[in-house]
Amino acid sequence: MKLELRGITKRFGNFTANDSIDLVVEPGQVHALLGENGAGKSTLMNVIYGLYDPDGGEILLDDEPVNFAGPGDAMAAGIGMVHQHFMLVPVFTVAENVILGYEPTGKTGIINLKEARRRVKEISDRFGFNIDPDAYIEDLPVGAQQRVEIIKALSRDARILILDEPTAVLTPQETDELIEIMRQLKASGTSIVFITHKLREVKAVADKITVIRRGKIVGSADPTASETELASAMVGRAVNLGVEKALPTLGEVRLAVSDLTLLSDQGVPLLDRVNFEVRSGEILAVAGVQGNGQTELTETILGAHPKANGSIVLDDKELLGRSIRQVLDAGLGFVPEDRSTDGMIAEFTIEENLILDQHDKSPYAKRGGLDLAYIQKTTEQYIEQFDVRTQSSKALGKQLSGGNQQKVVLARELSRPLRLFIASQPTRGLDVGSIEFIHKRIVQERDHGTAVIIVSTELDEVVNLADRIAVMYEGGIIGIVPGDTPRDVLGLMMAGLRYEEAQAQALAHPTEITGDESSDNTLGGAL
Incomplete structure (x- = not known):
C-alpha cells in the first residue's frame, strides 16, 4: 500500500508542530523519518493514525484521499501504529490485549479467546516472535511487549506499520531482533514508517530517509550517507559524535x-x-x-x-x-533508567517536576510557600539551556516527547x-x-x-x-x-x-x- 501526505499541517494554539509536510511511502518500503526530539515526528504519525485532525493538507492511500475520524478508521484502512509508550494492559494476557476493542464473538456473543490465541500464534510463528498467547504482559520483557504491539497491528491486517521510536527502551539485543523483524515485514510486503533519531539503526534498515527539523521537511538522505552527515542534517549544524575530555584530575x-x-x-x-x-x-x-x-x-x-x-x-x-x-x-543526583515512571510525574508541570526534590528548600521555598516567580524564571532558563522543546514551562510532563522528558530529569538533577x-x-x-x-x-x-x-x-x-x-x-x-x-x-x-x-x-x-x-x-x- 502506498501512503502519501500532501501539505499536512498541525497546530497547537500558536505553535506549529507540522508545517506543510509532503511525504511518500512506497509499498514494501522502510521509510525512516529522522529528527531531533520535538521535531514533530510523533505528531505527524498521530495525524496519519487518526489521533489528531490535521489543520491543513490531505492523506492519500493508493492515490485515493482518505479522512480518519479516529484510529479505528485508520486501522480499518490498513494502518497500524506501535507507540513509543506501549498501549498494553499489564494484567491481561497477550491474546486478550491483541483482541481488546475488536473481540471476536460467535453467535452466542461470547468472546472467542481460542480464536484470539490461534491468531497470535499464527503471526508469532510466521515472524519468529516466540510469543506465548497466554503469557501476561506484566511478565514479559520490554522487547517481547513490543512484539505484542506489532502482533496487534498485524492481526488487524495492517499493510502500513508506523513504528514510533521503537528502540528507545530496548536493549541492543532487542534492537537487533527488531531490525530483523522489520526486514521480514518488508519482505512480506508491509510498508514501514520508522521514526527514530538513532543513526546506526537508520543506516541498517532504511530504504529512504526523510529529515524533519522543527516541524518542516528539510531534506532527504541515502542510507549510505555517513553518520556525521545524517547528524548534521538532523540538527542543522556540525555535530561531534565523540566526547572531548581531558585526563581526569582525581581527588579523594x-x-x-x-x-x-x-x-x-x-x-x-x-x-x-x-x-x-x-x-x-x-x-x-x-x-x-x-x-x-x-x-x-x-x-x-x-x-x-x-x-x-x-x-x-x-x-x-x-x-x-x-x-x-x-x-x-x-x-546525590540520580537519573533513573525509566524516566516516565521513576524520573518524573506525568501530571505535574515542567516547573513542578524541576523542583520535585528541592521544593521545600531555598531558593524555591520562601516564607513557608513556593516562590512561584523564581521557579518560573529558573525553569525557563533550564528549558533554554537544555533545549527542552515545549510551548510553556507550565506544560505537563506527559505532553513532552520522551527525549524532552529526559532533558527535564537531567536538568533537575544537575541543577544543584x-x-x-x-x-x-x-x-x-x-x-x-x-x-x-x-x-x-x-x-x-x-x-x-x-x-x-x-x-x-x-x-x-x-x-x-x-x-x-x-x-x-x-x-x-x-x-x-x-x-x-x-x-x-x-x-x-x-x-x-x-x-x-x-x-x-x-x-x-x-x-x-x-x-x-x-x-x-x-x-x-x-x-
Whole structure:
C-alpha cells in the first residue's frame, strides 16, 4: 500500500508542530523519518493514525484521499501504529490485549479467546516472535511487549506499520531482533514508517530517509550517507559524535562500596558482594548486558532497597539504611533508567517536576510557600539551556516527547551542587545534538570534582565517557578496567570472562568477536 501526505499541517494554539509536510511511502518500503526530539515526528504519525485532525493538507492511500475520524478508521484502512509508550494492559494476557476493542464473538456473543490465541500464534510463528498467547504482559520483557504491539497491528491486517521510536527502551539485543523483524515485514510486503533519531539503526534498515527539523521537511538522505552527515542534517549544524575530555584530575575517594549484597524475595542474589570505589573528578562507567544487576546497584545506592547488606560510604558517611530523602540530601543526583515512571510525574508541570526534590528548600521555598516567580524564571532558563522543546514551562510532563522528558530529569538533577552523580541510560531517547550536550555536561560535572557513575547499554557511550569501566555479570563485578579497553574485550567480559581471559581470546579470535562494522557500537553488537 502506498501512503502519501500532501501539505499536512498541525497546530497547537500558536505553535506549529507540522508545517506543510509532503511525504511518500512506497509499498514494501522502510521509510525512516529522522529528527531531533520535538521535531514533530510523533505528531505527524498521530495525524496519519487518526489521533489528531490535521489543520491543513490531505492523506492519500493508493492515490485515493482518505479522512480518519479516529484510529479505528485508520486501522480499518490498513494502518497500524506501535507507540513509543506501549498501549498494553499489564494484567491481561497477550491474546486478550491483541483482541481488546475488536473481540471476536460467535453467535452466542461470547468472546472467542481460542480464536484470539490461534491468531497470535499464527503471526508469532510466521515472524519468529516466540510469543506465548497466554503469557501476561506484566511478565514479559520490554522487547517481547513490543512484539505484542506489532502482533496487534498485524492481526488487524495492517499493510502500513508506523513504528514510533521503537528502540528507545530496548536493549541492543532487542534492537537487533527488531531490525530483523522489520526486514521480514518488508519482505512480506508491509510498508514501514520508522521514526527514530538513532543513526546506526537508520543506516541498517532504511530504504529512504526523510529529515524533519522543527516541524518542516528539510531534506532527504541515502542510507549510505555517513553518520556525521545524517547528524548534521538532523540538527542543522556540525555535530561531534565523540566526547572531548581531558585526563581526569582525581581527588579523594568519594564513594566506597563494600561487599554489597541484595537478595530477591526468593533468595536469589541480585547483587553479589559488589566492591568498588569512585574518586572525585572521575567517571566510572558500568557496562553489562541488561539484567546483570546494574539497576539494582544504582537503586541500592539511592536507598530504594533497604534490605541490602554491606556498606555504601559517601564522604565518610554510611548511606546504607538511610532513606532516599536522606541520600539525596547527602549530595546525590540520580537519573533513573525509566524516566516516565521513576524520573518524573506525568501530571505535574515542567516547573513542578524541576523542583520535585528541592521544593521545600531555598531558593524555591520562601516564607513557608513556593516562590512561584523564581521557579518560573529558573525553569525557563533550564528549558533554554537544555533545549527542552515545549510551548510553556507550565506544560505537563506527559505532553513532552520522551527525549524532552529526559532533558527535564537531567536538568533537575544537575541543577544543584552534587557530591555524587548517578545516571542510568542518561541519553536514552535523545537525539545526537542533545547527546552531545549531555555528554559535555557530564564531563563538566566530573571536572567540577563530582564523582560520576554512568550506566549505559550503549558501548560507544561507555567508552567515550569512562575513565574506568566496571563490568557487571550475574550481579557481581567481574572486573574494573581502564576506559580505553577495546570493545571486543569488554564484550567478552560481559559474557562472563575475566579480563586476562578476555584479552587472550580477543587476540586469538579478533574477527569472531568484533563482527561487522554495523554491529560494533552497542553492547549487543560487541557480544
